[in-house]
Amino acid sequence: MKISDLKHSGHWPTLVTSFLYFDYSFMVWTLLGVLANQIAAPESLNLTAQQRFFMVSVPILFGGLFRLVLGLLVDRIGAKTTGIIAQLVVMTGLGAAWWFGLKNYEATLAMGVVLGVAGASFAVAIPQAGRWYPPRMQGLVMGLAAAGNIGVVIDSLLAPRLAAAYGWQAVFGFALFPAVVVLAIYIFVSKEAPVQVKPKKVVDYFRMFRDKDVHWFCFFYTVSFGGFVGLAYSLGMYFKDRFGLTPAHAGDLVALCTAIGALGRPIGGGISDRIGGIRSLFIYYTVACIALVLGGFMNSLTFNVVVFFIACGAFGMANGSVFQLLPQRFGKDLGLMTGLVGCGGGLGGFLLANMMGQSREHTGSYLTGLLIFAGLCVFALIGLSLVKTRWRTTWGALTEARI
Numbered sequence: 339m340k341i342s343d344l345k346h347s348g349h350w351p352t353l354v355t356s357f358l359y360f361d362y363s364f365m366v367w368t369l370l371g372v373l374a375n376q377i378a379a380p381e382s383l384n385l386t387a388q389q390r391f392f393m394v395s396v397p398i399l400f401g402g403l404f405r406l407v408l409g410l411l412v413d414r415i416g417a418k419t420t421g422i423i424a425q426l427v428v429m430t431g432l433g434a435a436w437w438f439g440l441k442n443y444e445a446t447l448a449m450g451v452v453l454g455v456a457g458a459s460f461a462v463a464i465p466q467a468g469r470w471y472p473p474r475m476q477g478l479v480m481g482l483a484a485a486g487n488i489g490v491v492i493d494s495l496l497a498p499r500l501a502a503a504y505g506w507q508a509v510f511g512f513a514l515f516p517a518v519v520v521l522a523i524y525i526f527v528s529k530e531a532p533v534q535v536k537p538k539k540v541v542d543y544f545r546m547f548r549d550k551d552v553h554w555f556c557f558f559y560t561v562s563f564g565g566f567v568g569l570a571y572s573l574g575m576y577f578k579d580r581f582g583l584t585p586a587h588a589g590d591l592v593a594l595c596t597a598i599g600a601l602g603r604p605i606g607g608g609i610s611d612r613i614g615g616i617r618s619l620f621i622y623y624t625v626a627c628i629a630l631v632l633g634g635f636m637n638s639l640t641f642n643v644v645v646f647f648i649a650c651g652a653f654g655m656a657n658g659s660v661f662q663l664l665p666q667r668f669g670k671d672l673g674l675m676t677g678l679v680g681c682g683g684g685l686g687g688f689l690l691a692n693m694m695g696q697s698r699e700h701t702g703s704y705l706t707g708l709l710i711f712a713g714l715c716v717f718a719l720i721g722l723s724l725v726k727t728r729w730r731t732t733w734g735a736l737t738e739a740r741i
Contacts, residue, residue: 405680594643
């Protein structure tokens with residue numbers, strides 16, 4: 339299967355607009371993380387390390403929780419309508435933050451809750467694009483749609499510089515300009531897939547959790563997406579604290595590291611289409627685990643940039659692999675499962691960002707937090723070993739895709 343095959347299957351304008359919608363949403367979702375060094379500065383809100391990392395973890399947490407809500411709405415009122423509503427909520431929050439300002443720590447936490455709606459856009463973009471395409475193309479298609487997390491790269495490059503020139507609260511106002519453009523394109527170009535979807539209820543989430551495969555998929559995505567987004571939110575503060583960089587220089591390095599994670603998602607999905615998602619995940623979790631451990635022990639800035647570049651790439655490609663497998667197992671409940679699994683990813687990012695903050699606050703270094711998350715990668719590898727044979731001989735044997 340080649341990228342050129344996209345021209346002859348599905349609806350590529352919807353795929354492109356799903357990417358664009360998620361790209362902008364991811365950019366906005368990570369704003370607090372990218373601006374954290376300037377928000378927390380002594381001349382601004384003067385936050386402790388623990389407060390800084392908790393502040394940036396709030397959007398991650400609520401982004402995961404709101405994915406459950408948007409996942410339900412996608413199946414009941416359609417992905418496009420859900421996406422429009424979510425975008426309007428986010429734009430209202432940005433406008434309020436720009437006009438009234440964020441005067442204290444509590445206000446930043448409230449803003450983090452609103453930005454969580456942007457993070458939940460994942461539960462809209464993925465099923466909207468994926469439902470247009472056949473099983474054999476799901477790895478690539480979902481990887482391309484979800485590569486919108488490249489938005490954090492744009493954020494990391496621009497936001498610290500805009501904050502330095504105009505003040506960090508003005509950045510929320512600047513973010514409204516692309517919001518209007520993206521919303522207009524999304525409204526006029528994207529379309530719903532011509533498939534019948536039975537509306538889901540809250541009780542369906544509890545029904546799904548009776549299936550042990552749901553637990554495994556949530557855990558695997560907790561590690562992969564949680565690792566990527568946790569690093570995206572945390573690395574700016576990590577590089578500044580550990581190596582004394584300016585916010586703009588730290589943002590540049592975050593952009594470098596996270597770009598490979600975003601671009602790696604469709605690559606990981608495409609590779610999984612060829613060699614199977616399980617085999618791919620074994621490779622990616624192993625690489626990420628080693629990179630996190632090395633980053634915790636090495637004191638060289640160059641070496642740290644290299645290993646976190648590798649870790650973000652591995653986590654990004656693992657995200658693509660998880661979503662190559664997911665439609666094969668839960669194709670009829672994709673909207674529901676996208677919400678559940680996406681929630682797991684948000685919780686993973688919340689966990690990593692908080693562990694980094696707790697580690698820095700109580701031990702004076704980030705080593706403990708990095709080692710704990712590396713341990714989760716090991717548990718993911720053990721989990722893959724436990725399920726691979728059963729998956730390949732049950733539902734995996736009934737699909738045309740590689741498992």
